[in-house]
Amino acid sequence: MATFLKKTSKEEHKLEPWKILVVDDEPDVHAVTSVVARDITFLNRPVKVYSAYSGAEAIEILKSVPNIALAIIDVVMETEHAGLEVVRFVREELHDERMRLVIRTGQPGYAPPREIILKYDINDYREKSELSGNALYTLIVSKLREYKDYTTLDKQRLLLSKLAFLTSLVMDLKTDEDYVNFIEELFDGIAQILEIGVRANHRKESLTNHKFQKRIVWNFSEPDTSLEFRLRTGYSSVLHFTVTFSSGVEEYFRKILEVFLSDFILEVENNFISRDLTDTLYKIVYIISEVTETRSLETGEHVRRVGEIAKILATELGMEDLEAEYLEIAAMLHDVGKVGIPDSILMKPTQLSEEEFELMKRHTIIGYKILSTVDHPLFNMASTVALYHHENWDGTGYPRGLKGEEIPLCARIVSIIDFYDALRSDRVYRKAYSEEETLKFLHSSNGKKFDPKIFEAFMRKYDQIRKLYQ
Numbered sequence: 404m405a406t407f408l409k410k411t412s413k414e415e416h417k418l419e420p421w422k423i424l425v426v427d428d429e430p431d432v433h434a435v436t437s438v439v440a441r442d443i444t445f446l447n448r449p450v451k452v453y454s455a456y457s458g459a460e461a462i463e464i465l466k467s468v469p470n471i472a473l474a475i476i477d478v479v480m481e482t483e484h485a486g487l488e489v490v491r492f493v494r495e496e497l498h499d500e501r502m503r504l505v506i507r508t509g510q511p512g513y514a515p516p517r518e519i520i521l522k523y524d525i526n527d528y529r530e531k532s533e534l535s536g537n538a539l540y541t542l543i544v545s546k547l548r549e550y551k552d553y554t555t556l557d558k559q560r561l562l563l564s565k566l567a568f569l570t571s572l573v574m575d576l577k578t579d580e581d582y583v584n585f586i587e588e589l590f591d592g593i594a595q596i597l598e599i600g601v602r603a604n605h606r607k608e609s610l611t612n613h614k615f616q617k618r619i620v621w622n623f624s625e626p627d628t629s630l631e632f633r634l635r636t637g638y639s640s641v642l643h644f645t646v647t648f649s650s651g652v653e654e655y656f657r658k659i660l661e662v663f664l665s666d667f668i669l670e671v672e673n674n675f676i677s678r679d680l681t682d683t684l685y686k687i688v689y690i691i692s693e694v695t696e697t698r699s700l701e702t703g704e705h706v707r708r709v710g711e712i713a714k715i716l717a718t719e720l721g722m723e724d725l726e727a728e729y730l731e732i733a734a735m736l737h738d739v740g741k742v743g744i745p746d747s748i749l750m751k752p753t754q755l756s757e758e759e760f761e762l763m764k765r766h767t768i769i770g771y772k773i774l775s776t777v778d779h780p781l782f783n784m785a786s787t788v789a790l791y792h793h794e795n796w797d798g799t800g801y802p803r804g805l806k807g808e809e810i811p812l813c814a815r816i817v818s819i820i821d822f823y824d825a826l827r828s829d830r831v832y833r834k835a836y837s838e839e840e841t842l843k844f845l846h847s848s849n850g851k852k853f854d855p856k857i858f859e860a861f862m863r864k865y866d867q868i869r870k871l872y873q
Contacts, residue, residue: 458485600649740770
C-alpha cells in the first residue's frame with residue numbers, strides 16, 4: 404500500500420478527518436461505504452462518514468456541516484430527482500465548488516442527462532453494481548485527492564489575493580504599532596484562508612541581540628509549526644515576531660509566505676532608511692536655513708513654520724504625499740540666497756534704498772544658483788521656489804515678472820506663506836503686525852500678489868495654520 408494511504412497511529416488521527424456525505428435511501432449502501440471508509444487514511448487523516456437517507460436530510464446536513472470533501476449521492480430517493488436537487492443545492496445555494504459530487508444509482512434509466520452533469524459540475528457517475536469494496540475504496544481516495552488539489556489551488560488564489568491587497572498598505576506603515584497591527588491582520592487573514600489557528604506575538608529587541616541570522620526562520624515541532632522574523636524599526640531596535648500555527652503549514656504555502664515576508668521586510672527596512680534620510684535632510688536644511696535667517700536677525704522658527712504650512716497647503720491642494728514632503732523641505736530653503744547679500748542690507752534697521760532693494764532682490768537668483776547644482780527632484784523644486792517665491796499673481800513681482808499660472812505652483816504656495824509669516828514676525832526694521840492687521844493685508848492682496856485658489860485653500864486651513872503662532 405502507498406505511503407500516503409498507510410494506516411497511522413492514534414496520535415496522527417487527531418488531525419481533522421476528511422468528511423464524506425453518503426446520500427442514499429438504502430441502509431446497505433451506508434453500511435458498505437462506512438466499512439470501506441473506515442480503512443482509509445489519506446495524508447495522515449482518517450475519513451468520517453455522514454449519512455443522509457433522503458435529499459431533504461442531506462440538505463440539512465449540508466447546511467450545518469462545513470468542509471465536506473465528497474458527496475456520494477443516489478438520484479432516486481423520495482422523488483425521482485431528489486439527488487439532483489441536492490447537487491443543485493451544493494452548487495447554486497452553497498456556492499461550493501470544492502466539494503466532489505459523485506452520482507451513484509441502482510437504476511441506470513435515471514442517470515442524469517449530460518447537460519445536467521455539465522451544468523452542475525458533477526464529477527463522476529457510477530452504477531451501484533460497479534462499486535465493490537476495492538472500486539469504492541479507489542473512488543473515495545481519488546476524489547479526496549481531487550478535493551485536496553482543488554482546495555490547495557483555491558487557498559493559494561485567496562492567499563495571493565490577500566497578500567496583494569496588504570502589499571498596497573505597506574507604504575502607510577510608520578510606527579511600531581502600525582507594524583504590529585499589520586502583522587496581526589496579515590495572519591488573521593492567513594488563518595481564515597488556511598482554515599487553521601494562528602497566534603502572533605511580538606517583542607522589541609536591541610538590533611545587536613537578535614538570536615538568528617536569517618530574516619525568516621521556520622521551526623517545526625509536531626503538531627505545531629512556528630515562524631520567526633524581525634523588522635528593523637529604529638536605529639538600534641527591531642520588532643521580533645513569533646507566529647505559531649495550530650497545525651503544520653504545507654510547503655507551497657510556506658514558500659508563498661516566505662516570498663511575501665522577504666519582500667515586506669526589505670520594504671520596511673528601505674522605508675526606514677528612506678525616512679531616516681529624509682529626516683536627516685530636513686534637519687540639515689533647517690540648520691542651513693536657520694543660519695541664513697539668523698544673518699538677517701530673524702528666527703529659524705520662520706523657516707520651520709513656512710515648511711509646515713507649505714505641506715498643509717500642498718496636501719489641501721491635492722499634491723501627492725511625496726511631493727508634499729518635498730515642498731515642506733524646499734520651502735524651508737526659499738531664502739537660502741540671502742547668504743550672498745551683504746550684512747549691511749540684511750540688518751539695515753530702516754527702509755532700503757532703491758539700489759539696496761535691487762541688491763536684495765538678487766537673493767532669489769543666488770538661491771536658485773546654489774540649489775540647482777544638485778540634480779534631484781527635491782532640489783529642483785527648492786531651486787524653483789527660491790527663484791520665484793517673490794513673483795506676484797498680477798505680474799508685478801520679481802525677478803522675472805511672471806504672471807498667473809506662469810508662476811510654478813510650488814512658488815505660488817510659498818509666496819502667500821512667506822508673506823503671512825513675515826507680517827506676523829518681528830523684523831529688524833519693524834514689529835510684528837497683529838493677526839487682524841495681517842489678515843486685512845492678506846485679503847487686500849488676494850488676486851494681486853496671490854493665486855485666488857491658493858488664498859482660498861489658505862483660509863480653509865487657517866484654523867490649523869494659526870495654531871503654529873500661538
